Amino acid sequence: MGKLEEIIANIFELDPSQIKKEMTPADIETWDSLSQLNLISSIENEFQIKFEIDEIFTVMKIGDIYSLLSKKGVL
Amino acid sequence: MISNDRVYTYSEIDKLIDATCTKLEKSGLLPGEIISIILKNSVEYVLFYLATLRIGCIINPYPYNLESKDAIRYLENVNPKLLFCHKGHYEYMKNSAKSQVVLVDDDFLDKLDGSDKRADFKPEQKSPACIYYSSGTTGSPKSVVFSHKNMLSNISSICRGFKFNEEEAHLIILPMGHTASVNYSFLPCTLLGGTLLITESFWKIRQNFWDLIKKFNITYVEVVPSILVALLHTPYDEKDYSGIEKLKFIGCGSAPLPVELQNKVHQKFDLKVANLYGLSETGPTHVDYPLDEGWKPGSIGKPLDVNQVDIMNENGNMLDHDQVGEIVVKGENVFIGYHGNQEIYDKLVVDGRFHTGDLGYKSKDGIFYFTGRKKDLIIKGGINISPDEIDEIIFKLDEVKEAITVGMEDEYLGEKIFTYIVLKDGKKLNDEKVKGFCKKFLSKEKIPDVVKFVESLPKGPSGKILRREMKN
Numbered sequence: 216m217g218k219l220e221e222i223i224a225n226i227f228e229l230d231p232s233q234i235k236k237e238m239t240p241a242d243i244e245t246w247d248s249l250s251q252l253n254l255i256s257s258i259e260n261e262f263q264i265k266f267e268i269d270e271i272f273t274v275m276k277i278g279d280i281y282s283l284l285s286k287k288g289v290l
Numbered sequence: 291m292i293s294n295d296r297v298y299t300y301s302e303i304d305k306l307i308d309a310t311c312t313k314l315e316k317s318g319l320l321p322g323e324i325i326s327i328i329l330k331n332s333v334e335y336v337l338f339y340l341a342t343l344r345i346g347c348i349i350n351p352y353p354y355n356l357e358s359k360d361a362i363r364y365l366e367n368v369n370p371k372l373l374f375c376h377k378g379h380y381e382y383m384k385n386s387a388k389s390q391v392v393l394v395d396d397d398f399l400d401k402l403d404g405s406d407k408r409a410d411f412k413p414e415q416k417s418p419a420c421i422y423y424s425s426g427t428t429g430s431p432k433s434v435v436f437s438h439k440n441m442l443s444n445i446s447s448i449c450r451g452f453k454f455n456e457e458e459a460h461l462i463i464l465p466m467g468h469t470a471s472v473n474y475s476f477l478p479c480t481l482l483g484g485t486l487l488i489t490e491s492f493w494k495i496r497q498n499f500w501d502l503i504k505k506f507n508i509t510y511v512e513v514v515p516s517i518l519v520a521l522l523h524t525p526y527d528e529k530d531y532s533g534i535e536k537l538k539f540i541g542c543g544s545a546p547l548p549v550e551l552q553n554k555v556h557q558k559f560d561l562k563v564a565n566l567y568g569l570s571e572t573g574p575t576h577v578d579y580p581l582d583e584g585w586k587p588g589s590i591g592k593p594l595d596v597n598q599v600d601i602m603n604e605n606g607n608m609l610d611h612d613q614v615g616e617i618v619v620k621g622e623n624v625f626i627g628y629h630g631n632q633e634i635y636d637k638l639v640v641d642g643r644f645h646t647g648d649l650g651y652k653s654k655d656g657i658f659y660f661t662g663r664k665k666d667l668i669i670k671g672g673i674n675i676s677p678d679e680i681d682e683i684i685f686k687l688d689e690v691k692e693a694i695t696v697g698m699e700d701e702y703l704g705e706k707i708f709t710y711i712v713l714k715d716g717k718k719l720n721d722e723k724v725k726g727f728c729k730k731f732l733s734k735e736k737i738p739d740v741v742k743f744v745e746s747l748p749k750g751p752s753g754k755i756l757r758r759e760m761k762n
Contacts, residue, residue: 240493244378247355247493248516248671249735252702256739268701272523275497 218261219284223277226254236278254280262289292506293333293488300483303336309402310341317372317390321346321411324421326370326389328352328361328379331466331488334394336476338374343419346411347371350421350433353467355491357733358382364423365389367431368629415439421629422469424570425674433629434570443622444573445477447594451577452541452564454510458484459536461502461511463492464672470543473573474512474566492517500530503537512541514672515548518555518563519702531559539580541566544672545704546660549588556587565590567660569646571625571638575599576658589657590650597621600643601652609651614661617650618643666757668697668705673735675707677757680738683731684709684724689717692747695738696760709738710760712747719743 224231227245240246255271258264258280264287274280284290291298298306314325325342327349329335335351342349350368352361358379365373365387373391375383383391413419416437424432436444448454452474460475466488479486487506489495492513495502499521502508513521518540540555543566552563562580567590569575576599578591593599600608601615609615620643627635638645647665652658668675677695684693692712697705713719721741728737748759 239497241495247491248520251493253734268519269523269525271702272520273525 219258219280219290222257222261223254223280226250226257234277236281237276239276258284262287264289291333291336291486291488293331296333298333303333303340304407305404306333306337306399306402307341307344308405308408310337311345311408312403312405314341314345314347314372317392319345319347319371322348322417324348324350324368324370326350326352326365326368326373328354328356328373328375328383328467329394330354330376330378331462331490332376333488334376334398335466336486336488338394339472339476340480344408344410346413348418348421348435350423351467351472352423353465354378355465356423356467358386360733361423362386364431364433368421368433413438416626418626422570423467425676432570432631432634434625435627435629436573437626440573440623440625441477443596444473444594445481447596447623448474448574448577449478449482451594452478452510452579453581454478454482454484456483457509458482459487459507459509460484461487461489461506461508463489463495463517464512464514464544465491468544469568469570469573470514470566471512473568474541474543475510492520496520496524500526500534503531503534507536509536509538510541511537512543512566514544515542515546515551515704516671516702518542518547518551522551522554522558534559534561537561539564543568543574545669552587563587567591567658569619569644569648571644572597572619572621572646573623575619575621575623586657588659589653590660591658592656593619593658594621594623596623599652599658601650602643602645606640611652611654614649614651616664617646617648617658617660619646620644666696668695668707670697670700670705670707670735671703675736677707680707680709680728680732680736683728684711686731687719687724687727689713689719691717692755694747694755694757694760696757698740698761706739707736708740708742708760710742710744710747712744 220231227243325347327338339349370389373389374394380393418435419438419441420436422434424434458479460479462471462475464471539562541564547565555563564578564580567576575597576591598620600618602618603615624644649662650660666677680695681693691714695709698708700706724741748756750756
């Protein structure tokens with residue numbers, strides 16, 4: 216399991232094996248505005264990057280987190 | 291009413307309420323007893339709320355996103371006869387609550403038995419109808435009691451003030467355990483015969499928000515400021531929010547609304563935002579109706595027609611227009627008590643006037659402006675948080691000599707929690723350990739976002755730490 220999956224699993228209280236890129240807040244009970252911010256904050260700390268506010272709101276599904284990190288050159 | 295893709299007529303809801311009444315009465319409930327609910331936004335929420343009133347009991351709702359360990363403190367204060375909850379809270383409550391706890395499971399509606407039509411219970415106007423939780427400023431539980439007269443006067447006044455009518459179609463995206471969507475949408479629409487579209491939360495429908503507005507001809511939706519920020523920054527296509535003419539305006543409450551945010555939403559979506567002001571103890575007190583000529587963005591509007599609102603100085607004298615003082619509210623909608631705490635009620639309600647602890651002023655033309663709070667309170671994403679509650683936990687750490695928690699301005703959440711700590715000589719601590727310690731005692735929204743270690747904290751002549759200095 217990679218560090219990103221560990222963070223996602225920890226924030227959303229999921230088993231890492233449950234995480235799928237197409238999952239949206241509608242699929243994950245614990246995915247609310249606060250947990251999304253906590254997720255962003257944890258990723259920023261772990262990967263030593265900073266997201267702009269517009270970037271935070273592009274995350275609509277799990278896969279968007281990977282895309283965002285890819286754009287930042289982290290993944 | 292529409293929920294989970296299912297449409298319910300008023301007649302269907304009425305029958306389901308009767309069936310819920312039967313279920314409640316089988317539990318041996320008597321008029322005047324308290325029923326607590328911790329339910330998701332759902333038809334079940336509506337049924338329990340209205341069935342409780344129909345049998346003459348008192349409804350005591352909690353937001354579903356409130357953590358169980360927080361809710362239990364309020365439940366101990368209220369001591370309900372029964373607690374109904376969805377499964378997210380059930381296990382914890384079953385093991386911790388003193389009351390009888392009943393699980394409302396996914397097939398609750400299917401299991402409801404039919405029932406004969408019954409008449410509504412006819413309560414005394416002054417008897418309690420609802421008890422709402424209030425996070426307050428001290429961190430200790432406050433449970434606000436409203437009478438039937440309070441509720442009816444408030445709801446009917448809101449309908450008049452905001453010109454709601456039977457054509458209303460309201461979208462609910464805020465937790466129904468808070469008063470906001472109950473006072474502005476659930477009860478007004480029910481009173482007028484309008485339509486309610488109930489969703490679990492904004493975050494669950496963010497992607498389809500504008501589609502829902504258009505599909506269901508939504509006329510009104512209530513939000514908190516952080517949702518407006520999310521709407522502005524979510525990468526919607528322009529065509530997503532074209533054709534939303536039925537949506538008359540958006541209401542925004544629960545936290546101070548910056549006028550710049552109000553203007554940005556207006557500019558981007560051609561949609562006016564009403565700045566909703568009210569308190570746990572009064573419900574809404576003002577009407578900021580943005581379709582009126584002469585509407586003043588940045589204000590909180592004029593008092594509801596059931597309210598007399600004044601500005602008072604610290605000596606209890608009324609202030610003239612344009613002078614900042616405490617906002618005090620009198621009227622039929624002002625609550626009748628804090629459950630089990632007459633002392634605080636007597637302190638805050640003097641000569642029938644509720645002292646809000648909020649500061650503001652009134653312009654010459656009778657329009658009110660909120661300018662700040664007398665009391666220390668952090669409002670993070672619309673959730674009220676007492677900094678004292680956080681400090682109390684931080685002080686349990688052996689390494690801490692002094693600590694103070696404040697809300698600092700944040701573009702999205704309105705405020706974020708900053709905790710400043712002075713360590714005892716020779717002691718070491720890091721922010722991870724502080725946050726981890728807080729997690730054991732506090733719900734997640736109360737965990738400090740930022741922990742900073744400082745050499746000293748500003749103090750007044752008496753040695754009291756000056757919290758407001760830290761905000762600057």
